[in-house]
Amino acid sequence: QVQLVESGGGLVKPGGSLRLSCAASGFTFSDYYMSWIRQAPGKGLEWVSYISSSGSTIYYADSVKGRFTISRDNAKNSLYLQMNSLRAEDTAVYYCARDCTNGVCPKAYWGQGTLVTVSS
Amino acid sequence: QSALTQPASVSGSPGQSITISCTGTSSDVGGYNYVSWYQQHPGKAPKLMIYEVSNRPSGVPDRFSGSKSGNTASLTISGLQAEDEADYYCSSYTSSSTLEVFGGGTKLTVL
Numbered sequence: 694q695v696q697l698v699e700s701g702g703g704l705v706k707p708g709g710s711l712r713l714s715c716a717a718s719g720f721t722f723s724d725y726y727m728s729w730i731r732q733a734p735g736k737g738l739e740w741v742s743y744i745s746s747s748g749s750t751i752y753y754a755d756s757v758k759g760r761f762t763i764s765r766d767n768a769k770n771s772l773y774l775q776m777n778s779l780r781a782e783d784t785a786v787y788y789c790a791r792d793c794t795n796g797v798c799p800k801a802y803w804g805q806g807t808l809v810t811v812s813s
Numbered sequence: 814q815s816a817l818t819q820p821a822s823v824s825g826s827p828g829q830s831i832t833i834s835c836t837g838t839s840s841d842v843g844g845y846n847y848v849s850w851y852q853q854h855p856g857k858a859p860k861l862m863i864y865e866v867s868n869r870p871s872g873v874p875d876r877f878s879g880s881k882s883g884n885t886a887s888l889t890i891s892g893l894q895a896e897d898e899a900d901y902y903c904s905s906y907t908s909s910s911t912l913e914v915f916g917g918g919t920k921l922t923v924l
Binding site for chain 1: 847849851858859860861864865870902904906910911912913914915916917918
């Protein structure tokens with residue numbers, strides 16, 4: 694069955710960096726576009742970033758553009774989110790989610806999330 | 814401020830029906846039939862309930878239905894059950910550079 698497992702969250706100071714990972718299994722990872730979506734404590738969902746199956750097409754939310762970098766390693770069935778210049782408002786649970794084989798689509802599969810806390 | 818507007822809360826008694834609205838613009842909800850609805854219980858990941866405005870994934874009860882009129886999409890839950898109490902989020906494809914936008918979420922309380 695499809696499984697997505699995020700890791701790498703934790704406590705980081707403002708201005709610091711963190712790299713999140715999402716390990717995928719149960720499907721042909723290299724065929725699918727993938728997204729990162731976050732949820733601040735007690736708040737709603739916010740789409741963060743999206744990467745095509747080959748990694749050649751990438752989109753970012755304006756709130757993270759220039760600070761976050763999405764990438765993937767299809768040989769390792771893994772998705773990543775490099776987060777730099779972190780701010781308090783980046784504090785959230787970060788979810789990875791599977792898109793479609795041809796683009797963004799309804800997300801039937803989500804990971805359990807990993808919590809990122811940005812605080813001094 | 815979320816890109817899509819949802820009511821903060823709705824409530825209903827068991828067996829009743831409720832409707833949650835999701836209002837956007839012609840650049841998102843009104844322009845595409847790519848509206849999805851997610852259910853989220855506390856501490857859990859979101860679960861896809863409706864996709865492409867009115868389609869239900871396998872395993873989602875037919876008590877859940879979706880529709881759209883103009884720039885507003887709606888999720889209707891009929892025959893409310895206690896386990897339907899959760900937060901509900903709409904999302905839509907958007908022609909803006911952000912690709913996908915979510916609503917602010919609606920807390921459903923089953924009285």
